[in-house]
Amino acid sequence: MSKVLVLMGSPRKNGNTKLLCDEFIRGAQEAGHEVDYVAVQGMKVAGCLGCGACMANGGECIQKDDMQDIIAKVDAADHIVLASPVYYYTWTAQLKAVLDRFYCRLLTLGGKTFHLISSCASATPEYTEMMVNSFRCFYPCFYGEGNKEGGIVIGYGTQKPGDIKGSPAMQEAYEMGKNL
Numbered sequence: 001m002s003k004v005l006v007l008m009g010s011p012r013k014n015g016n017t018k019l020l021c022d023e024f025i026r027g028a029q030e031a032g033h034e035v036d037y038v039a040v041q042g043m044k045v046a047g048c049l050g051c052g053a054c055m056a057n058g059g060e061c062i063q064k065d066d067m068q069d070i071i072a073k074v075d076a077a078d079h080i081v082l083a084s085p086v087y088y089y090t091w092t093a094q095l096k097a098v099l100d101r102f103y104c105r106l107l108t109l110g111g112k113t114f115h116l117i118s119s120c121a122s123a124t125p126e127y128t129e130m131m132v133n134s135f136r137c138f139y140p141c142f143y144g145e146g147n148k149e150g151g152i153v154i155g156y157g158t159q160k161p162g163d164i165k166g167s168p169a170m171q172e173a174y175e176m177g178k179n180l
């Protein structure tokens with residue numbers, strides 16, 4: 001059994017990205033994994049200050065906000081799912097703030113398997129290349145050993161909440177969870 005952390009970055013708490021996460025979580029739980037789901041919208045997570053204090057003090061961020069809880073969940077997780085709709089080709093601001101704050105683990109984060117779940121209005125993958133590149137450039141930044149990619153699921157052609165229902169991405173998300 002693995003510990004799984006889902007960081008969901010859509011401001012729409014019941015939007016398409018959340019529905020994909022639900023399917024992923026259903027699969028993961030059926031397979032016996034323990035899942036922690038965090039919707040970052042509404043949480044207090046300030047942007048990284050780039051002050052470097054965490055580099056000198058063993059990895060503690062000087063900003064005291066909800067990121068302390070999130071980073072504790074990151075530390076505990078075997079699998080980390082970064083879930084975000086595509087906003088101007090990349091993460092939502094809400095999730096980007098969280099990702100920047102991973103900086104306090106830059107020297108140590110290792111042994112994690114990273115997954116990407118996303119949804120976008122465009123119908124074709126060329127509009128999601130930047131998102132995928134950003135994901136694939138993020139997890140190798142950390143100096144701990146053993147970080148790797150577990151899978152990517154993207155739902156296309158979704159605008160209103162619920163548009164994702166019936167998309168093949170729903171099944172793909174379920175299977176990514178089931179096959180962790």
Ligand SMILES: Cc1cc2nc3c(=O)[nH]c(=O)nc-3n(C[C@H](O)[C@H](O)[C@H](O)COP(=O)(O)O)c2cc1C
Nearest residue numbers: 010015016017085086087088089120121122158159
């Ligand atoms: C500010 C903003 C920027 C967006 N940028 C893009 C984009 O660059 N490419 C795209 O295909 N869809 C874009 N979209 C559409 C969303 O990615 C899409 O509707 C997604 O399914 C929303 O996910 P949600 O229901 O989980 O919030 C954007 C939507 C918003 C509100």
